[in-house]
Amino acid sequence: MTHIDTPTITLKTERLPGHPWIWSAQVRKPEQHLPPGTVVRIVDARGRFVGHGFWNGHARVALRVLTTDEAVHINADFIAARIARAVALRRDVLKLDEIGNAWRVINSEGDGLSGLVVDRYADTLVLEYFAAGMWRLREVIEAVLREHFPGATLYAFAEQHVQKQESFDCHSSEAPAPVRVTEHGLTFHAAPGAGHKTGFFADQRDNRRRFAELARGRRVLDLCCNSGGFAIHAMAAGAREAIAVDADTGILDIARANAEANNVDVRFEAADLFDWLRAAIDRGERFEAIVLDPPKLTRDRRRVTQALKKYFAMNRTALDALTSDGLLLTCSCTGLVGADDFLDTLRRVGLSAARDVQVLDLRGAGADHPVAANVPEGRYLKAAFCRVS
Numbered sequence: 001m002t003h004i005d006t007p008t009i010t011l012k013t014e015r016l017p018g019h020p021w022i023w024s025a026q027v028r029k030p031e032q033h034l035p036p037g038t039v040v041r042i043v044d045a046r047g048r049f050v051g052h053g054f055w056n057g058h059a060r061v062a063l064r065v066l067t068t069d070e071a072v073h074i075n076a077d078f079i080a081a082r083i084a085r086a087v088a089l090r091r092d093v094l095k096l097d098e099i100g101n102a103w104r105v106i107n108s109e110g111d112g113l114s115g116l117v118v119d120r121y122a123d124t125l126v127l128e129y130f131a132a133g134m135w136r137l138r139e140v141i142e143a144v145l146r147e148h149f150p151g152a153t154l155y156a157f158a159e160q161h162v163q164k165q166e167s168f169d170c171h172s173s174e175a176p177a178p179v180r181v182t183e184h185g186l187t188f189h190a191a192p193g194a195g196h197k198t199g200f201f202a203d204q205r206d207n208r209r210r211f212a213e214l215a216r217g218r219r220v221l222d223l224c225c226n227s228g229g230f231a232i233h234a235m236a237a238g239a240r241e242a243i244a245v246d247a248d249t250g251i252l253d254i255a256r257a258n259a260e261a262n263n264v265d266v267r268f269e270a271a272d273l274f275d276w277l278r279a280a281i282d283r284g285e286r287f288e289a290i291v292l293d294p295p296k297l298t299r300d301r302r303r304v305t306q307a308l309k310k311y312f313a314m315n316r317t318a319l320d321a322l323t324s325d326g327l328l329l330t331c332s333c334t335g336l337v338g339a340d341d342f343l344d345t346l347r348r349v350g351l352s353a354a355r356d357v358q359v360l361d362l363r364g365a366g367a368d369h370p371v372a373a374n375v376p377e378g379r380y381l382k383a384a385f386c387r388v389s
Contacts, residue, residue, distance in 0.1 A: 006041045006073070007034055009055055009063060016042070016050035018374050020114055022063035029057065036167040037132030039074040054115070054133025058167040064114040064131055076140045079113075083144045086111040094367050102181035102190065102202045103368045105145070110370035110378050118145065119202065121190040122179040125149060127156040132168040155192050180261070184209050186236055187261050188227060189254050200227055203365035204293070204331075207383045210363070211291055211329050212237035214385070218288035218327065221245070223273055223318065228255030228266060230291045230329075235264035239289070242266045245276050277317045289327040290318050297334045304336050308345055311337070315349045319388060328357075328386040335380035342382045350388075361385040 010028045022042075034040065040055040042063060052074050053065040066074055086106045090096045096103045106118040108130065115131020125145055129135045135158070142154055158170035175193030182188075183205055190200040212233035217240055222231035225244035232255075235242050242264075246252055249270045259266045269276065273294075292314060297307035315330055322328060332342050339362060350357035363383045364371075371378040 006052070007032065007038060007055070009040045009042050010047075011042065011044045011050070014045045014048075016044065016065070016068070020053070020065040020109055020372070020375065021061045022053075022065065024057070024060060024062040027062045030055075033057075037134075037136040039133065054131055056132050056166060059132075059165055061131075064133060066112065066114060079137055079140050080144045082112050083141070083148065086113070087148045089370070090368055096368060100181065100183040100205070102183055102188070102200060103205075103366070104202060105368075107369050107371075108378070109372045109375040112372075116141065120149070120152075121181050121192060121200070123149075123151060124153045124155060124176050124179055124190070124192055126192045127154060129156065129158040129168075129170060130162050130166070132166040135166075135168045135170060157193065183229075184233070186232060188229065188232075188258050189261070191254070200229070203333075203369055203381055204229060204383070206366045207329070207331075207363055208233040210361075210385070211289070211327075212239070214327050215239045215289040219286075221287040221290045221318075221321065222266075223277070223290065223292045223314075224294045225255060225268070226251055226293070228252075228258050228268065230293065231255075231266045232259055232262055232264055234289070235259075235266055236262055243287075244268050245271055245273065247272055273314060274317060277321055281317075281320050285321065286323045287321055287326065288323050289329075290322050291329040291331075292318050293329075293331040293333075295333070297332075298336060301336055304334075304341075307334055307337055308341060311342065311345050312349055312352075315346065316352055319349060319353045319355055322388055324389055326388050328384075328388050330384050330386065332382045333380055335377050337382070339379075339382050343384065346384060346386065356389045358387045358389070359384055360387060 012026055034055050036056040036058050038055045042051045044050050049070045051065040051068045053063050101122045103120055105120050106113055106116055108114055108117050115134040117128045119126045153176045155176050157172040163170055178191040180187050181190050188200050208229050211230055215234040216238040220234045220239045220242040222244040225246045228244050231242040231244040244266050252268045252270055255268050297310055346357055364379055365381045
């Protein structure tokens with residue numbers, strides 16, 4: 001791809017914003033029609049080169065900058081080099097193959113491939129597209145991935161709201177067969193495309209193990225348990241008892257199968273979090289370790305305050321079921337909720353409950369979910385390990 005055949009997009013400003021996303025209001029609309037996902041050369045208001053990236057005149061994010069090196073062009077070689085670098089991080093640096101076979105291969109902006117996420121579940125790769133530009137390059141992407149993961153089954157999808165925003169049509173193939181994945185010596189069920197995401201979230205891998213270490217000998221409550229990862233890890237590491245609660249009866253079938261596969265005894269119950277907690281508290285039940293890992297509460301900036309109120313309510317209620325000097329692992333995967341606001345919510349929860357909350361550690365997703373320093377939104381997961389007296 002040469003400079004001559006690459007369309008040019010001009011910014012309204014004299015410099016490139018630090019963030020790789022450039023909004024439509026920051027761009028001069030080109031005279032020619034360019035299909036969504038077109039690779040373009042980007043210059044500032046004075047005509048100075050500032051980057052190469054994807055153009056999408058139909059989306060709020062009009063430009064996704066992939067490189068600021070004028071000598072580098074977005075083509076098959078570029079994609080191959082970025083994917084190879086991402087795979088090498090996981091295999092050669094993080095040595096994830098020694099830990100398990102469920103990990104993130106490509107983390108969008110964190111790996112310099114804005115608009116693409118790839119997760120590995122044993123011999124199945126799940127590709128999620130967030131940008132029309134990546135979707136247009138899908139044949140190159142899939143060919144390169146097959147070189148790194150010979151014999152793998154590839155399953156690609158994009159959520160409907162993304163397809164609408166980015167103006168592309170992704171017709172997913174038939175969902176692959178469910179597989180068993182390994183993590184720190186335990187096995188779990190993963191079913192890409194089966195209606196429960198994957199039935200397994202690799203981003204909490206290291207947090208599951210750390211919680212299990214701290215919960216040895218304790219009575220554990222796993223709230224919003226999904227496929228049971230925290231409770232199962234805890235029992236395998238020596239917890240005294242574990243009860244796991246989720247409102248989704250379908251995912252609990254997967255969770256029970258996971259517990260059986262690991263030969264651990266976990267009591268799974270289908271219920272609303274608040275209803276179950278209040279009934280348990282009324283019965284006088286108390287737990288020495290509680291994990292609270294709710295799903296994302298909002299994608300809308302206008303609803304962040306409402307989300308924080310719900311985090312407050314969930315944690316405040318959970319504290320009434322936690323013994324003195326109990327362990328609380330409370331999580332937020334809502335990217336729009338920052339760490340400071342989440343920790344402030346815990347401060348207010350402690351005041352309301354007249355309990356002292358010690359934050360022992362604040363963690364995020366595993367290292368296979370790297371975050372670009374100029375894309376703080378990528379640090380979506382907050383996992384606060386607390387002791388509550």
